[in-house]
Amino acid sequence: MFGSYLNLVMSLLCLDVFVFSQQNEKKNLTATANNLPQIVRQRLLEDALLPCNSSNGTDLELIEWWYKRIGGVYIGAFNATSRHVHTNWTKDGAYQIADNGSLIIHNVRRELVERYECLSKFLNGNQTRNSILLRLDFSFWYAPEPFSLFYGSCIFALIFCVASFLLNIFWILIRWSVLSWIKRTERLSRVRAMLVAMEKYRQKHMESLHEGYNRRMSTFRENYHNQVETIRNSYLESSERFRDYRQAQKENVQQHLDGYYQQISRLREFGHKRVEHLWESYEKSVNAVRTFTLEQRLKILNQYKVKQRYVNKLLEAIGTETNVDIISRKEAAIREVLGEEQPPPTFWSSSHHPSNNSNLRRSASFHSLPEFPLVDEILEEEEQQIIYVNLTEFNKNNQEEIEKEEKEYLLALQQPSTSTASSILPLFNNNKIQA
Structure with a gap:
């Protein structure tokens, strides 16, 4: 029962991931056709490739890349005629321009998520601009992969259950020991x-x-x-x-x-x-x-x-x-040290008892x-x-x-x-x- 339910959940997750990827591809194609910003998704701490759509033209002369956050920062350019790459700003080695004019972003992280712009210049003097949005891809969290969120949550739930069980056992043992000591x-x-x-x-x-x-x-x-x-x-x-x-x-x-x-x-x-x-x-x-x-x-x-x-x-x-005899011996020792005389025997001394071994x-x-x-x-x-x-x-x-x-x-x-x-x-x- 549990195995069939788990298989059903995994199949639904795979279906969602597939549908989500197909939708992203359709959006990218639609955005390219309508000159809308293209969205590129990449996992955290992996390399992302931002392609320039005009890099395959025959009369292409120059491709420039800009970091468009506030005003814009010039990253570098690629000369298609001489096949020369010029890099102006790498941001601690995060940016690199490939030989085909694409922009490679190393170790994608949160501060690199922004809008990038590709400026293509042709020999006839025309120019085209393509905007690309870099986003983090979190879809793998729900995918059936070894390091996905699904398996992580299952492992965490299992660890939490085991820890709570051990804590309850420990508490029961402590409570039992304390109650037994009190009893x-x-x-x-x-x-x-x-x-x-x-x-x-x-x-x-x-x-x-x-x-x-x-x-x-x-x-x-x-x-x-x-x-x-x-x-x-x-x-x-x-x-x-x-x-x-x-x-x-x-x-x-x-x-x-x-x-x-x-x-x-x-x-x-x-x-x-x-x-x-x-x-x-x-x-x-x-x-x-x-x-x-x-x-x-x-x-x-x-x-x-x-x-x-x-x-x-x-x-x-x-x-x-x-x-009484122990007390009498202690008193006799004290009187001997002080040099006093012994008192007369009391009525309850051992000599008056019918048995000398019976002490009151x-x-x-x-x-x-x-x-x-x-x-x-x-x-x-x-x-x-x-x-x-x-x-x-x-x-x-x-x-x-x-x-x-x-x-x-x-x-x-x-x-x-x-x-x-x-x-x-x-x-x-x-x-x-x-x-």
Whole structure:
């Protein structure tokens, strides 16, 4: 389809060129017959030949050529009798008179396009003038030639289409790269925000777990001290009453000591069970927090398609900014340089934690993630119903008082009851429980 259309266009162009050339020939013949100015057309930068119609006469004597622009400029003459050529003005080598009297114009250009006049002089004294108009021939632009306007426009259109296509491809690539970079930056910013929120969320619940654990442990300590103190006071009061009746009330004293020992044993077992139960619930909550944090990190890695190395760097940077131990070491180095004393240990130092490897990190906001239940409500109800005991060892003052009372009791007892009194000594020493 396209080939037939192209052949049709080319045939029409050839027909137009042929018709145009025939019309020019007819015009030239008509102009010659009617003594009108003859038109000579020539392509740009080619040589043009301007013939003189009277140069073939038998009685021709002289032919003169004039450049008729303003007034007229004498170019030269040709003597037909002597065959001599006289040139007056060549205009930088553009004009040349041939041996037959014709005018040759070299390298036709725009400034040479003008009206030229041929003056023929005969031997009988007659003269004839012929005007010739030189024009540029642009008909080849539309002709099917290699350097015509048609092929030039086709090549230019093809080059323009290819250039515009390449420009569009280049613009699409630049736009795609910029949009991908923007999306990647937004994705990484969202990942960083999610990691920061998760870290703050984890810190919040770890702090609440540590606070609850220490609060319950302090309650255990106080209750345990109070109960032991109550039992010891009751035992001392009973021992003072039985001091004067030791021989008569020997069996009662033994029963009283056995009851005291059983109470202490039950209290110790109950305290151990409660501490183990509290520690198990604490470990369970900590593991739940760690599991939740790891699941969220894996979800972020799969959702945003980021590398584990990038997440580790972010968590390391966050931990460096909020880690209490790192801040404490920096403060200790500054105090050492200044020569100041070390401050007393805080409540949140690593020695007070149930695990030395668990460090707390402080944060400002915890509203980025949904709430995650970590505290068992059943444990809170049981905590309100049970009696808490203290599992720390006695302080030095209470221990000295107990030793003094033991010595006094041993001095008060006689020899037959020494075996009974000696069973009391390991009771106090073996029941010291460390929290």
